[in-house]
Amino acid sequence: MHPIVLSDVSKIYRLDAVEVPALVDINLVILRDRFTVISGPSGSGKTTLLNLVGCIDRPSSGRIMVTGRGVHTFSDDELSDFRGRELGFIFQNFNLLPVLTAFENVEYPLTLEGVAPRERRERALALLASVGLEAHVHKRPGQLSGGQRQRVAIARALARRPGIVLADEPTANLDSKTGADIIALMRELQQREHVSFIFSSHDPKVIEAADDVVYIHDGRITSIERRQMLPRTPA
Numbered sequence: 001m002h003p004i005v006l007s008d009v010s011k012i013y014r015l016d017a018v019e020v021p022a023l024v025d026i027n028l029v030i031l032r033d034r035f036t037v038i039s040g041p042s043g044s045g046k047t048t049l050l051n052l053v054g055c056i057d058r059p060s061s062g063r064i065m066v067t068g069r070g071v072h073t074f075s076d077d078e079l080s081d082f083r084g085r086e087l088g089f090i091f092q093n094f095n096l097l098p099v100l101t102a103f104e105n106v107e108y109p110l111t112l113e114g115v116a117p118r119e120r121r122e123r124a125l126a127l128l129a130s131v132g133l134e135a136h137v138h139k140r141p142g143q144l145s146g147g148q149r150q151r152v153a154i155a156r157a158l159a160r161r162p163g164i165v166l167a168d169e170p171t172a173n174l175d176s177k178t179g180a181d182i183i184a185l186m187r188e189l190q191q192r193e194h195v196s197f198i199f200s201s202h203d204p205k206v207i208e209a210a211d212d213v214v215y216i217h218d219g220r221i222t223s224i225e226r227r228q229m230l231p232r233t234p235a
């Protein structure tokens with residue numbers, strides 16, 4: 001099954017009497033287990049599209065199926081439940097809880113889900129090791145570099161084993177070398193954890209790493225580039 005299908009989706013923001021058409025008639029299939037990048041100039045609608053797919057906002061019209069569910073029909077509570085269960089998020093400014101250690105930040109979503117302490121600990125430590133932070137698990141975000149904070153955010157996004165992970169400009173606040181390392185890491189984790197990654201970005205390095213690139217301009221899809229259509233063999 002395709003994880004995400006958008007049919008005739010439009011989003012209009014209303015500012016007083018002014019209407020801003022941020023997305024217009026979007027028809028898009030985002031394939032599962034792939035690294036999809038939404039790209040386009042500033043103001044083209046990337047964040048709006050990601051917010052709709054991420055169940056943070058609803059379309060003004062059209063249908064959005066995420067893993068077989070029509071999320072455009074969901075109430076606020078249903079959207080929030082669905083987000084917590086099915087989706088992981090990596091935020092541009094990392095959004096880590098400053099008073100918690102790296103370990104506690106990754107463990108936190110598992111605590112919310114009611115996972116038993118031992119399993120929480122094992123999963124959080126394994127994820128922090130897989131992002132190369134085993135030596136930093138007891139540090140708080142303020143004691144970590146930008147790249148290290150992003151790694152914690154990636155580990156946290158994967159903690160509940162979501163089928164889909166979304167990120168808005170994940171390399172925007174990183175220098176170019178750190179950004180390249182983070183992209184390589186995300187690529188590796190996406191394949192290992194069998195998740196669909198959907199990122200918005202205009203970073204050429206992120207676009208280069210993608211399987212599929214959806215280009216948007218003025219709220220409309222201008223082209224879709226699908227690469228490596230053959231299934232990857234496990235490493």
Ligand SMILES: Nc1ncnc2c1ncn2[C@@H]1O[C@H](COP(=O)(O)OP(=O)(O)OP(=O)(O)O)[C@@H](O)[C@H]1O
Pocket residue numbers: 013014015020021022040041042043044045046047048049
């Ligand atoms: N909450 C809002 N209220 C009104 N207009 C909005 C709102 N959010 C976005 N817009 C408008 O919708 C359009 C698309 O914005 P969006 O943030 O999706 O673009 P973007 O491609 O992510 O841009 P950037 O790369 O600069 O982050 C823009 O014209 C923007 O001004």
